[in-house]
Amino acid sequence: MYGLVNKAIQDMICKHHGEETWEIIKQKAELEDIDFFVGMDAYTDDITYRLVAAACDVLGMETEAILQAFGEYWVTYTAEEGYGELLASAGKSLGQFVENLDNLHARVGLSFPQLRPPAFDCEHTSDKSMELHYQSTRQGLAPMVIGLLHGLGKRFHTKVDVTQISFREQGASHDIFSIEYDDSQTYDQRTGD
Template sequence: MKGIINKGIQEMVESMYGTDAWNTVKEKAGCNEPFFAISLDYPDEMTIALIKAAAEVSGRDEETVMVEYGKFMVPNTLKKYYPTYFKLAGSTAREFLLNMGKVHEQATRSITNAKPPHFDYEETSDGKLRMCYHSKRNLCAVLRGLILGVGILFNEKLKVQEIACVHKGDPNCIMEVTFS
């Protein structure tokens, strides 16, 4: 995964639990990186190990940590490192989510070997947005958090319901977003 992902984990852990906790997370994950260059590739296994270690250090389960990470990532790490893309993505949470695929493509265009997720969208008659998530990494819990983080960014209350998940045998993950 790209360094921005690991940088976000670091910033979340340091923000929520402090620098000592981050050092413990790195140690438990077997991570010897002094810092993460946001555009470099790091092994997916390292990212997963960091998430598992963050769960252990925080006393939370991995899924909760992944959701919290997603919520933190959008209004903090991603906004800080990719401000131009955020300006172009829209002025509401709905617009931003509908442009999330384009944002991923633009943000990773110049990054060699990037494998951004792909999204298909369906707007329901009752105003909800269904997002079908396509990724070999299947980090559905992170996506739930990212969607909630978009709500935080735009000061909008969003509800996310997972209506299909590859981890439950479905062919894709589908998130249904309610805007209020």
């Protein structure tokens, strides 16, 4: 994965748990020799998985919870790290954005030539619901997708309910998420009502 992912993990940990906790996590992941991650450099996936495992251990959280929190954080982080215009070009609503995820990754791939993005296929089941088919060469990242969808809900001021209905880790060919969303003007993202 690219250093931008590892930098985002570091930023999330430092922001919510402090620099000292980050140093403990880095040490537990046996990455104390890395002073900082370069966003545009490719790193082995193992480094990212080790950071997540160490964060789970140090913070006493389940992997799914960390990955969901990270997925949600990633939406804001990438917008703040200079990718806001790119994100804005992918759609003006949750539905549009999700439909354009593969196109977005293709554009990102122009700057990150070693990118191995997942594939997303969106199937609308009504004007307020869809099924999202997610395929990746990487294992265990479905909870991050759930977090991403919640982060996108916040970005678009849209109430989102995500249920995973097919699980690659249980033998399915890929993960599928059922998404119900409400983008009516009455939704208040601060209160969730």
